[in-house]
Amino acid sequence: xxxxxxxxxxxxxxxxxxxxNVTVExxxxxxxxxxxxxxxxxxxxxxxGVEPISxxxxxxxxxxxxxxxxxxxxxxxxxxxxFPHMTALANVVSxxxxxxxxxxxxxxxxxxxxxxxxxxxxxxRVGLTDASHRYPHELSGGMRQRLAIAxxxxxxxxxxxxxxxxxxxxxxxxxxxxxxxxxLWREHGLTIFMVTHDLKEGFHLGTRLWVFDKTRHDPHAPxxxxxxxxxxxxxxxxxxxxADPAPLAGALASTGSDAAIALS
Amino acid sequence: xxxxxNLDAPPAMRRMLGLLPFxxxxxxxxxxxxxxLAINPADKLLPSFSSMSDALLRMxxxxxxxxxxxxxxxxxxxxxxxxxxGVGLAALIGLSLGIATGAIPLANALFSPLLTAVSLIPxxxxxxxxxxxxxxxxxxxITLITLGxxxxxxRDIQRRAREIxxxxxxxxxxxxxxxxxIICRVLLPQLLPKLINSVRLSxxxxxxxxxxxxxxxxxxxxxYRIFLVxxxxxxxxxxxxxxxxxxxxxxxxxxxxxxxKRLFPWELPE
Numbered sequence: 335x336x337x338x339x340x341x342x343x344x345x346x347x348x349x350x351x352x353x354x355n356v357t358v359e360x361x362x363x364x365x366x367x368x369x370x371x372x373x374x375x376x377x378x379x380x381x382x383g384v385e386p387i388s389x390x391x392x393x394x395x396x397x398x399x400x401x402x403x404x405x406x407x408x409x410x411x412x413x414x415x416x417f418p419h420m421t422a423l424a425n426v427v428s429x430x431x432x433x434x435x436x437x438x439x440x441x442x443x444x445x446x447x448x449x450x451x452x453x454x455x456x457x458x459r460v461g462l463t464d465a466s467h468r469y470p471h472e473l474s475g476g477m478r479q480r481l482a483i484a485x486x487x488x489x490x491x492x493x494x495x496x497x498x499x500x501x502x503x504x505x506x507x508x509x510x511x512x513x514x515x516x517x518l519w520r521e522h523g524l525t526i527f528m529v530t531h532d533l534k535e536g537f538h539l540g541t542r543l544w545v546f547d548k549t550r551h552d553p554h555a556p557x558x559x560x561x562x563x564x565x566x567x568x569x570x571x572x573x574x575x576x577a578d579p580a581p582l583a584g585a586l587a588s589t590g591s592d593a594a595i596a597l598s
Numbered sequence: 599x600x601x602x603x604n605l606d607a608p609p610a611m612r613r614m615l616g617l618l619p620f621x622x623x624x625x626x627x628x629x630x631x632x633x634x635l636a637i638n639p640a641d642k643l644l645p646s647f648s649s650m651s652d653a654l655l656r657m658x659x660x661x662x663x664x665x666x667x668x669x670x671x672x673x674x675x676x677x678x679x680x681x682x683x684g685v686g687l688a689a690l691i692g693l694s695l696g697i698a699t700g701a702i703p704l705a706n707a708l709f710s711p712l713l714t715a716v717s718l719i720p721x722x723x724x725x726x727x728x729x730x731x732x733x734x735x736x737x738x739x740i741t742l743i744t745l746g747x748x749x750x751x752x753r754d755i756q757r758r759a760r761e762i763x764x765x766x767x768x769x770x771x772x773x774x775x776x777x778x779x780i781i782c783r784v785l786l787p788q789l790l791p792k793l794i795n796s797v798r799l800s801x802x803x804x805x806x807x808x809x810x811x812x813x814x815x816x817x818x819x820x821x822y823r824i825f826l827v828x829x830x831x832x833x834x835x836x837x838x839x840x841x842x843x844x845x846x847x848x849x850x851x852x853x854x855x856x857x858x859k860r861l862f863p864w865e866l867p868e
Contacts, residue, residue, distance in 0.1 A: 413763075438778070
């Protein structure tokens with residue numbers, strides 16, 4: 335479904351990513367981990383279509399990824415993912431209006447009723463029924479992310495991109511969100527890419543783990559080489575717990591990665 | 599004793615403190631006015647409150663001997679009308695330009711340099727040109743107000759549009775929104791409260807241009823009246839008019855703030 339061939343990304347003379355060669359099948363759940371600034375978010379942004387590709391190919395179904403965001407690729411950011419001027423319900427209903435051939439995307443009459451029903455069901459699915467008439471600033475961080483996910487799913491994307499979606503949440507709430515994401519991934523047959531700082535989260539969720547790291551260093555030109563995918567591991571067939579991550583932690587520790595610290 | 603920077607008063611006392619300078623100013627005025635009037639009862643410089651209220655009542659409730667109009671209300675109405683149309687047009691044009699240049703890179707490339715250049719023109723210097731081209735009627739006065747504050751509003755809205763997190767615009771696109779929908783549903787609703795703030799800030803400038811235009815060429819209006827009666831040193835008219843303008847400015851500001859709160863409940867105070 336997605337295929338990267340010799341993918342490079344550089345900003346000026348700073349190489350961020352290099353030699354990325356991967357193939358992803360429909361329905362995979364991939365977690366991307368690595369140090370800060372190692373390019374995992376950049377990779378996600380290339381999939382999203384907001385970051386131009388410097389060299390190589392990044393294909394979706396054999397064709398280059400469109401150079402702008404579209405309804406086939408949903409996104410949830412760490413923050414600012416929902417519209418602050420709409421209630422939770424309106425946030426989800428708005429999706430039904432977007433993509434229609436109209437200036438405003440406003441819905442009237444029966445289409446509005448149908449959209450409201452679908453949105454209400456979606457909010458119930460993510461556990462936000464009681465909050466449907468509240469504005470995002472009145473919701474907790476976890477509820478806002480649930481809303482962002484519900485809104486993204488209303489557009490029926492094939493691919494869901496998650497950019498550190500739970501980075502700002504408490505551990506307890508994070509566990510609930512993990513369960514929710516796994517369920518929705520199965521229900522909707524999604525292909526998920528999730529960037530995370532937390533290696534545990536990387537192992538715990540998903541079917542495949544990518545570790546981004548630099549393999550080449552030039553001490554005189556720190557920007558000359560970029561990161562690549564150093565580990566591409568199939569991880570836990572859920573719901574059984576994942577394999578012992580200790581060997582990988584050792585390997586990461588030798589590169590000074592903060593992902594290793596997250597493990598300990 | 600706490601440090602001065604940590605010292606505060608209870609709310610009632612804070613209000614009293616706020617009133618204190620007003621009371622002092624009024625007392626000072628009354629003392630000075632009485633002192634001058636005691637020496638010369640015909641003094642024009644610091645009229646007593648009674649002569650000011652007489653003048654105001656005469657302007658407001660007696661028809662003018664010359665035209666039969668109630669001058670105070672005619673002046674008020676024509677000034678508010680000019681200011682309202684001028685500022686309203688500026689808000690509309692400023693909002694459109696601000697959104698276009700803030701959201702659409704090509705529009706930004708096209709209009710931004712012009713906007714910057716126009717905003718640098720001291721607008722009062724354009725007044726003679728406006729009078730020559732547009733005549734001495736309403737059009738030139740309204741144009742002056744609009745020209746004077748549109749660049750400010752446009753640039754403010756442009757900046758605000760860019761402050762809206764890119765994540766929201768990307769999110770809207772991943773939900774299938776086209777450019778018009780992004781503008782109508784994501785940008786516009788979030789910029790309208792900013793527009794109200796922007797208009798509130800530019801009302802002061804609007805009054806300035808209004809009074810300048812009225813002072814130079816007009817037949818009625820608050821600014822016109824002040825400059826007209828200046829010839830007779832009629833401080834008993836000028837002072838109430840200035841206070842009235844101040845009160846109007848305060849009320850407009852208050853109304854706009856209330857309107858903003860009513861219409862945009864999601865907006866957090868800055």
